[in-house]
Amino acid sequence: MAERLISAPKPRLEASACHLDRPCYRVVATVPEDIREVMPYVNAVSQVLLYEPDEPVIIFRLLGYRVALRPREITVGTVADWEEAQRALSEVVEYLNKIWAERQKISPDTRPKRRPPALEIYKLLPRTNCGQCGEVSCLAFATKLALGKLELEACEPLNKDVEARKRLLKLIGAD
Numbered sequence: 001m002a003e004r005l006i007s008a009p010k011p012r013l014e015a016s017a018c019h020l021d022r023p024c025y026r027v028v029a030t031v032p033e034d035i036r037e038v039m040p041y042v043n044a045v046s047q048v049l050l051y052e053p054d055e056p057v058i059i060f061r062l063l064g065y066r067v068a069l070r071p072r073e074i075t076v077g078t079v080a081d082w083e084e085a086q087r088a089l090s091e092v093v094e095y096l097n098k099i100w101a102e103r104q105k106i107s108p109d110t111r112p113k114r115r116p117p118a119l120e121i122y123k124l125l126p127r128t129n130c131g132q133c134g135e136v137s138c139l140a141f142a143t144k145l146a147l148g149k150l151e152l153e154a155c156e157p158l159n160k161d162v163e164a165r166k167r168l169l170k171l172i173g174a175d
Contacts, residue, residue, distance in 0.1 A: 005100035026077030027085035040108030049148040
């Protein structure tokens with residue numbers, strides 16, 4: 001493969017059922033190249049939510065977006081409109097090409113990664129339902145944390161409990 005992994009993806013917008021109060025979309029781009037070779041490098045350097053090398057699929061966070069890679073497809077969501085979709089896809093492609101160009105400096109990580117179920121996360125939370133994180137309950141927070149939509153730092157009571165925080169960081173693979 002050349003230094004540039006991805007040349008010209010062909011994007012399309014798909015409706016996403018994420019918000020009831022406003023329209024939202026995800027951008028799906030078909031790429032002419034098979035991009036599975038970059039996945040272990042992405043797994044090594046990115047905030048990975050899921051990596052299944054046998055499928056192959058990798059889901060990671062980049063610039064606030066959830067990005068999914070499959071051999072000939074990139075999915076980025078959630079976006080508000082076509083302009084944001086093009087910008088987000090461009091940033092993802094640039095990021096992947098940069099990783100590919102620097103792959104000699106990166107040790108690829110082929111180990112699968114999975115987020116634990118929300119109930120496992122919930123068991124380690126303070127379970128105060130205080131709402132300081134912006135969610136209605138600790139279970140809602142645990143669900144969004146498992147999906148990679150929230151960060152652990154959003155839970156104020158957990159930030160004060162060092163031991164519980166360590167256990168949770170270990171569980172989600174961020175220690």
